[in-house]
Amino acid sequence: MMEIRIRQAQIADVDQVVDMDSRVWQSYPTTHECIISRITVFPEGNLVSIINGKVVGYACCMFFTKTDKLLSWDQLTENGTIKNHDPNGKDFFGVALTIDPDFQQKGIGMRLMVGLGAILVRHGIEFAYLGSRIPHYHLHSTKYPDPKEYVEALDKRKRLLDPELDFYSKAGFTVVSVVPNYIDDPESLDYGVIIETKNPFFLLKLPRIKFLYSFYERIWNWLGLRMY
Numbered sequence: 001m002m003e004i005r006i007r008q009a010q011i012a013d014v015d016q017v018v019d020m021d022s023r024v025w026q027s028y029p030t031t032h033e034c035i036i037s038r039i040t041v042f043p044e045g046n047l048v049s050i051i052n053g054k055v056v057g058y059a060c061c062m063f064f065t066k067t068d069k070l071l072s073w074d075q076l077t078e079n080g081t082i083k084n085h086d087p088n089g090k091d092f093f094g095v096a097l098t099i100d101p102d103f104q105q106k107g108i109g110m111r112l113m114v115g116l117g118a119i120l121v122r123h124g125i126e127f128a129y130l131g132s133r134i135p136h137y138h139l140h141s142t143k144y145p146d147p148k149e150y151v152e153a154l155d156k157r158k159r160l161l162d163p164e165l166d167f168y169s170k171a172g173f174t175v176v177s178v179v180p181n182y183i184d185d186p187e188s189l190d191y192g193v194i195i196e197t198k199n200p201f202f203l204l205k206l207p208r209i210k211f212l213y214s215f216y217e218r219i220w221n222w223l224g225l226r227m228y
């Protein structure tokens with residue numbers, strides 16, 4: 001059994017994060033400057049997963065206040081730099097989630113989602129949003145010319161047809177809107193799907209009192225470690 005450690009990303013991790021990112025996002029790699037900017041702007045919002053001292057996953061989030069405008073990922077994240085992170089923002093936005101191709105589908109993505117969830121709970125934020133890719137849409141666009149139908153389509157096992165949306169639905173997210181020209185991603189035909197989830201402690205109607213948030217976070221981490 002591999003021991004996976006999740007911790008805050010440091011500037012010393014940037015080379016490894018960029019190397020991994022360039023193998024995952026071959027046509028859209030993230031630069032050193034971009035990751036350094038994220039870690040500098042909001043250190044707490046950058047997480048890495050480590051196996052045997054090696055970075056095998058990276059996640060980043062920021063705070064903002066959602067509006068009804070359909071914005072692209074570049075607009076939402078200031079070209080991925082998160083220089084527009086608002087410490088007083090009412091909402092949480094998932095900026096990036098990348099797992100080393102050699103370590104995908106081993107539960108590491110879900111562990112990083114638990115880590116991001118801890119940030120949401122710690123700060124007492126009610127709603128989390130992120131823009132999911134739909135990487136299998138190019139395979140099914142003839143059958144589902146309307147992407148809104150594709151994002152609801154199920155496979156034979158009654159799971160969401162798109163594996164990435166299926167991943168996020170397992171993490172408790174539901175679809176809000178489908179945004180054209182969200183990201184330069186031929187597999188998703190440039191669509192992004194804005195998805196949301198709610199702070200589980202607020203869903204349970206537990207008191208919204210700041211000094212309780214660290215207690216909620218401990219419960220969240222305890223449950224997360226047992227589930228994933």
Ligand SMILES: CC(C)(COP(=O)(O)OP(=O)(O)OC[C@H]1O[C@@H](n2cnc3c(N)ncnc32)[C@H](O)[C@@H]1OP(=O)(O)O)[C@@H](O)C(=O)NCCC(=O)NCCS
Pocket residue numbers: 024096097098099100103104105106107108109110111131132133163164166167170
């Ligand atoms: C999507 C991603 C973050 C998921 O992380 P992961 O560590 O591979 O996923 P986990 O092992 O935690 O979860 C596996 C689940 O994810 C889903 N999934 C994600 N990608 C999948 C794929 N290519 N094929 C099948 N299932 C996939 C399935 O629901 C799977 O559940 P199962 O094991 O019951 O079949 C990771 O595959 C990745 O980095 N992909 C490329 C970059 C990317 O698209 N990032 C998201 C940006 S929005």
